[in-house]
Amino acid sequence: MRLLIFVLWLLLGLVYWYFSDSCCSDTKTVSETTEIISQDDIQEDVSTTLDQTDQAESKLAADGDKEDIDASGTIEEKDGDEVVTISRPGKMIKKLTPIGFIKSSAEPVVDKSWVSFRDSLMNLIGTDQILQVEGMYFEDEVDGKKTDLGMARARNVLKLFSGLTDDKSELKSRSAGAEFTKDKANNLIAFRFLKRTKNIKEIDDRTLIYFPYNSTRQISNSEIEKYLIDLSNRLKQTGEKVRLIGHTDSFGSDSSNRLLGLWRAEVIRDYLVSKGISVNKISVFTKGESIPIASNKTESGRSKNRRVELQIIK
Numbered sequence: 001m002r003l004l005i006f007v008l009w010l011l012l013g014l015v016y017w018y019f020s021d022s023c024c025s026d027t028k029t030v031s032e033t034t035e036i037i038s039q040d041d042i043q044e045d046v047s048t049t050l051d052q053t054d055q056a057e058s059k060l061a062a063d064g065d066k067e068d069i070d071a072s073g074t075i076e077e078k079d080g081d082e083v084v085t086i087s088r089p090g091k092m093i094k095k096l097t098p099i100g101f102i103k104s105s106a107e108p109v110v111d112k113s114w115v116s117f118r119d120s121l122m123n124l125i126g127t128d129q130i131l132q133v134e135g136m137y138f139e140d141e142v143d144g145k146k147t148d149l150g151m152a153r154a155r156n157v158l159k160l161f162s163g164l165t166d167d168k169s170e171l172k173s174r175s176a177g178a179e180f181t182k183d184k185a186n187n188l189i190a191f192r193f194l195k196r197t198k199n200i201k202e203i204d205d206r207t208l209i210y211f212p213y214n215s216t217r218q219i220s221n222s223e224i225e226k227y228l229i230d231l232s233n234r235l236k237q238t239g240e241k242v243r244l245i246g247h248t249d250s251f252g253s254d255s256s257n258r259l260l261g262l263w264r265a266e267v268i269r270d271y272l273v274s275k276g277i278s279v280n281k282i283s284v285f286t287k288g289e290s291i292p293i294a295s296n297k298t299e300s301g302r303s304k305n306r307r308v309e310l311q312i313i314k
Helices: 002-033 046-051 053-062 066-073 114-124 149-158 222-238 254-274 299-305
Strands: 074-079 082-087 091-093 129-138 169-177 189-195 200-202 207-210 241-247 282-288 307-313
Touching (some): 207 222, 241 254
Antiparallel strands (some): 074 082, 189 200, 200 207, 207 307, 241 307
16 A cells, blocks of 8 residues: 555656646746847837838838839939939938928927937938938928928928038928828938039939030049949849930030030940940930030039939839
């Protein structure tokens, strides 16, 4: 009898040990493999977001948010009877900014991540870049009012920056559509980094590449070469097309300036072709002296008119 009791006690002990070990083992495994997520981890890492903006916008486009993508990254333009979609130059940061607006108000409402977001933007501005702040509005917010609500929003957001001088910033305004909705309240400000140097100027829908006086058939500027190399790498990845329009100052005859403008566009085309871009992807035009963007009465103005305007076509 005592032997039977001993055996039963031994068996119960083994069963208890087995389940106790199994329970503790499972608990240990969960403890070792579960990641502890702090509030800091939950908050958006702005620098990573900036680096991944292109991927995020591609995903949104794939998910069908086409209107938002067109509104932020491209412009539709009429080219004769054809409507073409122009890619806007520069790096754009727009999605899910920590800045919101109440309907019809120009006063920004910022959340607690704004300071880190702002500081990241400031750190990312290159020495050869400016930060463009674009304010947007919906038509039902203005309702015929003469006040430029988009510009007022951009101006008030710029006031939130410290140390951003006028020569490193630019304001812009545009309509975002017909009707304001709450889900768009944090998509009414866009930030874009635009290249601005003596030789290259990125503006809203094109890049201006400047040429010295009477120059035509070669590119001898390392900055322009680097810009075109970067562009050719992009074109190889995206399959986009390029439109080049040559311009001149007013020195010389109209016919010679039209030819000079064409040569300037062709030298850009030939450089891109030398980097592996199909000539069929590039169209060249000339406007000669007919569309100046500055006065031809000064050397400074004439230097701005000697240019090729480069547009990327979707």
